[in-house]
């Protein structure tokens with residue numbers, strides 16, 4: 001595990017973009033595993049800037065996202081597909097037909113999950129997988145559990161996640177209660193993992209995940225077992 005400790009959010013975003021861009025430069029047709037949440041937004045802005053300046057080319061890349069809310073589609077401004085389009089895909093030269101997010105509008109959970117696993121199978125392993133960190137230690141929407149879910153599955157979001165994510169919605173009642181999420185096995189196929197953490201709210205989960213026992217009650221703790229993890233975080237998250 002490699003640590004890149006940054007002064008603040010802006011530096012974290014720049015350093016994280018460097019790690020991701022290095023993968024794209026080495027393998028222009030790479031598979032990018034992408035994440036939502038407020039943490040990677042600064043990194044995405046940097047990728048947009050660099051792409052517009054001609055420093056990086058995403059035209060041959062494929063992307064797969066970690067998760068999506070059940071019931072929300074591309075047109076919902078709270079969906080993760082909408083988030084990815086507006087925060088990244090609409091502004092870089094990636095082929096949108098090669099960007100994948102679980103289908104939140106598929107109400108048959110088994111179908112939604114097996115369809116997404118089939119897509120992951122087809123794209124092949126992520127060359128790099130970006131991860132944020134939930135305040136309760138979740139990665140993607142793998143919530144604290146008694147086991148590590150392996151593949152894409154339907155998740156019941158915990159109250160703490162619903163509360164934490166309510167800031168993006170009109171009110172807490174509007175936050176979907178379920179999501180489709182890659183499992184730990186789907187995430188672990190990635191050749192490299194880029195874990196981002198910013199702010200004091202993440203400090204406890206980050207410390208316990210990286211130093212404590214590997215425990216599904218703190219899903220991010222499993223990252224200790226992955227052979228190539230780069231943690232890019234700011235000082236506040238490292239306390």
Ligand code: GLP
Pocket residue numbers: 035036037038039040066067131132133134135139140141161165
């Ligand atoms: C959501 C996402 C996660 C993300 C987490 C943290 O629950 N499903 O992938 O890592 O939020 O979000 P933020 O970066 O806004 O703190």
